[in-house]
Amino acid sequence: SWKYVLKEKSADMIHVLQFPYNGEPPRGRLVETEITPNEDHFVRNHGGIPEIDPEEFFVDVEGLVNNPKKISLKELQDESIFPRMSTTVTLQCSGTRRIEQIHEYPGDGDELINAPWGEGAIGTAKWTGVSLKKVIKYCGGLKEGGQHVEFFGADTYFKKGQVYNYVVSVPTRKMKINEVMLAWEMNDKPLPKIHGAPLRVVVFGYIGARSVKWLYKINVIEDPSMAPVQMKEYLYYSPQVGKHNATYSNGFSIQTMPVSSAIMTPVNHDQIIHDGKIKLTGWAYSGSGWPERVEVSGDGGSIWYEVPYNKMSRKYFHAWRIWEYEMPVDAEGWLEFCVRTWDNALNTQPTYVRSAWNWDLHVTSSCHRIKIYSIN
Ligand code: MTE
Ligand code: MO
Known part of the structure; x- marks a missing residue:
């Protein structure tokens, strides 16, 4: 509920949107520490916050793997099956500093998609979990043609009268170099619910949007996900593209964050x-x-x-x-x-x-x- 959300975050978070909860910390405090305290880490949500019982939880691995499996959280946490991985990673929303672009020219004005972030939609944490590469190996490895991994979040969101699930994908080569992890701890504490508990994806160096929270399904596919979040959002258009000519095919999908x-x-x-x-x-x-x-x-x-x-x-x-x-x-x-x-x-x-x-x-x-x- 609303109160629970606020309990996980500092009281003085700047609410970029009230609902769904989207907030960034006060500017000065964010750079006082290399590791952002969990309460101060920005939150970017498209929809609601699902309630998931970690005891009952499993992640479904399907698609182009040799042995599709349902893997429980307990199995993932069993160090005799999966070596544990901890890495300090910065997550940055591709909307960081959007307010400056809005001041230049406001875009299509969809608040949910074009949330007016300042400089605080970025944060750094030590994430603990397992490398996705090991999970795919546990499922017998990739089948031929498995070039992209699709992640499904358990939340839903509304846009222009339609209900969507939060689904995106990243290329399998990103996980092959151990830069995709499934995390259940944030700074040595259990992953907070608002940051995706019980299990979330962390994709190193990519826009925050690929780091799916409340993960429940992993699907290996041949081409990038056809889901609307992947196909229609997070596109980078040239400055000549605007309302009159923006189609989903004249922008490219943003993955790696630039400097x-x-x-x-x-x-x-x-x-x-x-x-x-x-x-x-x-x-x-x-x-x-x-x-x-x-x-x-x-x-x-x-x-x-x-x-x-x-x-x-x-x-x-x-x-x-x-x-x-x-x-x-x-x-x-x-x-x-x-x-x-x-x-x-x-x-x-x-x-x-x-x-x-x-x-x-x-x-x-x-x-x-x-x-x-x-x-x-
Ligand atoms: N995962 C789900 N399931 N739903 C979401 O709305 N937002 C994404 C990503 N993962 C989102 C999600 C976006 S756009 C960003 S920037 C990051 O989560 C933010 O992660 P954080 O809220 O833990 O900081
Ligand atoms: Mo984002």
């Missing part, structure tokens, strides 16, 4: 009295690698300062880095601060929001810009 970053303190439009220096904090993330260099600017991006290595949190293969920087500032008045990140493959961020505006308002990965009133 992105955000300034979390100060907050856009703050007024700051200071002594020649302003401290910035934030996060940096890359779904295909890890952030190697973070640069900040106090003049809208003419002069960039590199965040020193010792002001960035440690490197994980599948997680963000948080950073801080004390910037010398002698100007007064409204200043534009911004951040950009380079990852290990030298990918960096588009310069402006408008450089990568897209009809479904996904993946706002441009340099994050804020305006601060400086009083020196």
Whole structure:
């Protein structure tokens, strides 16, 4: 029920939508720790929160595997059958920082799909469970042609008068490299119900949408899932595509998160009295690698300062880095601060929001810009 939902989350979560519950933590607190406390981890829901008894629970593995099986949670947790896996992984919603795209141009205005997220739809946890690769092996391995894995969530949602199930897929090659896990613990605690208990998928480096919560079925198939969430949502359109010409075939399906970053303190439009220096904090993330260099600017991006290595949190293969920087500032008045990140493959961020505006308002990965009133 509603009360139960709130009990699992911090009282000061910013509700991006009231129902279904969609919330992100206050900006500054998110970057105080490398590992996000469970209560502060953002929540993205499309529909209701299913009630599942872990004692009765099993996951159904079917489709292009040699021995389809129903596997109980107890079996999954039996270390004589499955080696346990723990990995620190950042989950990021492809809607993170969408509010900036909405300000540019609002898209189709569907609130449920285009939830107006700020910079907090990202969080990092140590997830514990099993590698999906081992589960598929336990089911006799893939049959020929098994190129995609479809995940079914037990929740349902409404869109434009129709009821949908939450179903998506990822390529099997992603699980072959042990980057897909089935998790029942979050930061050494039982997975909270709102984060998908008893069992959820965690796909490293992909948009959060592929990490299905309340998982009850895994189906190995030849082509990407035909389910509406896979086929019609999470498409990346070119800036020329809009209401008049958006079809589900002129956008491509988003999987890996690109490199992105955000300034979390100060907050856009703050007024700051200071002594020649302003401290910035934030996060940096890359779904295909890890952030190697973070640069900040106090003049809208003419002069960039590199965040020193010792002001960035440690490197994980599948997680963000948080950073801080004390910037010398002698100007007064409204200043534009911004951040950009380079990852290990030298990918960096588009310069402006408008450089990568897209009809479904996904993946706002441009340099994050804020305006601060400086009083020196
Ligand atoms: N799984 C189910 N079953 N239903 C959902 O609505 N939302 C997805 C994904 N898994 C969703 C889901 C999206 S869009 C994101 S970003 C992540 O869950 C968010 O995970 P979290 O709520 O644990 O932070
Ligand atoms: Mo998402």
